[in-house]
Amino acid sequence: MSLLEADTGGNIVNLVRPNCSQLFFVYAGAMGQVEGMNQMTFLQRSGLLRRNVTFVRDQDSRFFENGVSADLPDVDAVLDWHRDYVDSLDHVTEVYSLGNSFGGWAALFFGYMLAVKKVLALSPAGPTGLPLLAELMKTDNGVTDYDIFYSRDIETDKVFAETFDGYARVNLVTREEHGHLMMRGLLNTGELQEILPEFAEAETAA
Numbered sequence: 419m420s421l422l423e424a425d426t427g428g429n430i431v432n433l434v435r436p437n438c439s440q441l442f443f444v445y446a447g448a449m450g451q452v453e454g455m456n457q458m459t460f461l462q463r464s465g466l467l468r469r470n471v472t473f474v475r476d477q478d479s480r481f482f483e484n485g486v487s488a489d490l491p492d493v494d495a496v497l498d499w500h501r502d503y504v505d506s507l508d509h510v511t512e513v514y515s516l517g518n519s520f521g522g523w524a525a526l527f528f529g530y531m532l533a534v535k536k537v538l539a540l541s542p543a544g545p546t547g548l549p550l551l552a553e554l555m556k557t558d559n560g561v562t563d564y565d566i567f568y569s570r571d572i573e574t575d576k577v578f579a580e581t582f583d584g585y586a587r588v589n590l591v592t593r594e595e596h597g598h599l600m601m602r603g604l605l606n607t608g609e610l611q612e613i614l615p616e617f618a619e620a621e622t623a624a
Contacts, residue, residue: 469617556585
């Protein structure tokens with residue numbers, strides 16, 4: 419069995435668009451939710467419906483230490499699955515990661531490890547996973563840019579985000595009015611749609 423044939427227990431869901439050269443890994447927050455939105459609602463509101471998108475969730479919010487299923491039982495297996503999946507998409511030339519809350523931690527972690535083009539971490543959270551991430555990102559991977567959106571009114575979010583103040587390629591962006599619900603806030607104002615890269619057509623598209 420290859421990793422791409424692994425049973426993910428519904429915790430990894432792929433949308434493939436052969437005419438788009440971009441792939442977005444979207445990581446859910448606690449309890450596997452994108453701030454209460456189902457996947458189709460998020461895709462429609464964000465403008466990502468025409469792109470290659472992979473939704474990833476760790477229902478236990480345990481930093482993938484138990485993986486996502488029996489076939490992918492730990493964080494290393496999940497990371498290897500990501501790498502194999504990216505390699506399997508010949509038409510994809512740009513990879514991004516995006517996540518809210520605990521998913522913001524995941525977007526930063528997997529984005530760094532995969533050396534994606536850009537990470538959008540919205541109110542990233544997870545204090546027990548912060549030391550690992552802070553240590554990893556001290557060393558620039560030479561590729562990835564990171565936008566971390568957070569509210570200074572939420573003390574835990576402030577501490578998490580400002581841990582990375584001064585790190586290479588990290589851009590800290592404050593949006594006090596959205597509190598911890600940064601994903602929904604940026605969607606409601608239209609800012610998320612604006613900061614996402616423009617649609618890029620695959621070279622092999624007809």
